[in-house]
Amino acid sequence: MTPKINWGIIGPGKIAKKFTASLREVEDANLYAVASRNLQRAEEFAKENGATKAYGSYEEMLRDEEVDVVYVATPHVFHHAQTLLCLRHKKAVLCEKPFAINRQQVEEMITTAKENNVFLMEAMWTPFLPHIKYLCEILDSGKYGKVKYLSADFGFYFPFDENSRLFRKSLGGGSLLDIGIYPVFLALHTLGLPEKVEATAQMGKTEVDEVCDVIFSYPNGAKAELHSNVTKDTPTTAYFELENASIKIESKWHNPSTVVITTAEGTESKTFDVASFGYEYEARHVQEMLRQGKTESDVMSFDKSRELISMLDEIRKKIRLEY
Numbered sequence: 001m002t003p004k005i006n007w008g009i010i011g012p013g014k015i016a017k018k019f020t021a022s023l024r025e026v027e028d029a030n031l032y033a034v035a036s037r038n039l040q041r042a043e044e045f046a047k048e049n050g051a052t053k054a055y056g057s058y059e060e061m062l063r064d065e066e067v068d069v070v071y072v073a074t075p076h077v078f079h080h081a082q083t084l085l086c087l088r089h090k091k092a093v094l095c096e097k098p099f100a101i102n103r104q105q106v107e108e109m110i111t112t113a114k115e116n117n118v119f120l121m122e123a124m125w126t127p128f129l130p131h132i133k134y135l136c137e138i139l140d141s142g143k144y145g146k147v148k149y150l151s152a153d154f155g156f157y158f159p160f161d162e163n164s165r166l167f168r169k170s171l172g173g174g175s176l177l178d179i180g181i182y183p184v185f186l187a188l189h190t191l192g193l194p195e196k197v198e199a200t201a202q203m204g205k206t207e208v209d210e211v212c213d214v215i216f217s218y219p220n221g222a223k224a225e226l227h228s229n230v231t232k233d234t235p236t237t238a239y240f241e242l243e244n245a246s247i248k249i250e251s252k253w254h255n256p257s258t259v260v261i262t263t264a265e266g267t268e269s270k271t272f273d274v275a276s277f278g279y280e281y282e283a284r285h286v287q288e289m290l291r292q293g294k295t296e297s298d299v300m301s302f303d304k305s306r307e308l309i310s311m312l313d314e315i316r317k318k319i320r321l322e323y
């Protein structure tokens with residue numbers, strides 16, 4: 001029997017809990033260890049979620065030789081330093097999105113992974129989801145012609161709290177890096193790099209973008225309108241207009257959902273269910289890459305992460321948001 005792959009978690013917070021639930025769906029994965037700045041928090045998380053080991057410091061967990069791969073699940077601003085720490089301990093890393101705060105940090109992470117010959121991937125789970133793969137198959141087939149227009153939004157009401165990582169500038173707060181990253185990624189993934197980028201934002205009391213609107217224009221005339229918002233619930237759908245059809249991914253499009261295709265002949269829809277939240281697909285992929293001895297994903301590659309962070313940097317420049 002193939003030995004299980006031992007996962008370690010850095011930052012036992014909200015997303016780590018969901019990821020852990022998804023990890024249970026991955027046949028040959030083992031939630032082995034969890035590390036927090038606070039031992040009690042690590043112990044509680046380990047007990048609740050079934051991890052064998054709990055550590056009160058990240059470095060201590062990284063010295064544990066049984067840990068094969070580390071999931072970095074802390075707020076954005078810590079991704080860079082913590083990923084470097086893992087890589088220098090020769091641990092493979094799956095690091096939450098956004099990979100880091102800017103392109104320079106991402107480049108350093110990639111260089112360090114290469115220097116240490118260890119696997120590194122941004123936990124951008126979107127391209128691994130079955131409904132997104134289905135969407136891409138349809139678009140790539142050319143069956144309905146080219147995409148002329150994309151509109152995608154992601155918005156939810158989060159009561160203002162200056163201490164929350166969503167609003168605190170020192171923690172990389174704002175809508176773009178937290179949720180706007182998904183519509184931006186969807187546009188890059190399906191339409192490629194735009195030739196023109198326009199962006200506007202509504203900045204809040206803590207000087208981060210509470211609302212962000214982006215327009216991508218493509219050389220063939222296609223356009224993408226992308227919206228993120230942490231002040232109100234928005235439809236959170238993705239809508240593609242093609243030459244001979246429209247395709248809608250129903251709410252909430254970034255989670256496993258329903259894809260509806262409408263043509264002159266009628267409408268067909270396909271619903272994608274998942275066993276857990278859907279993080280199992282990216283986790284399975286990481287395991288596959290590790291078993292094949294790969295140090296870079298062939299789906300969420302370094303170049304994909306570079307494109308994404310470069311676009312986020314460009315948008316931030318336009319909305320004058322500096323961290």
Ligand SMILES: NC(=O)c1ccc[n+]([C@@H]2O[C@H](COP(=O)([O-])OP(=O)(O)OC[C@H]3O[C@@H](n4cnc5c(N)ncnc54)[C@H](OP(=O)(O)O)[C@@H]3O)[C@@H](O)[C@H]2O)c1
Nearest residue numbers: 011012013014015016036037041073074075076096097098
């Ligand atoms: N893929 C997805 O669907 C998805 C969804 C939500 C979030 N995310 C990403 O996941 C990351 C974490 O988000 P989250 O909502 O789970 O975060 P969180 O619950 O607020 O924090 C996660 C952990 O980070 C550490 N942490 C929190 N605040 C800190 C601070 N001020 N200083 C130092 N460490 C701090 C804590 O670890 P200790 O216990 O060690 O103190 C905490 O348990 C973000 O980058 C976010 O973009 C991804």
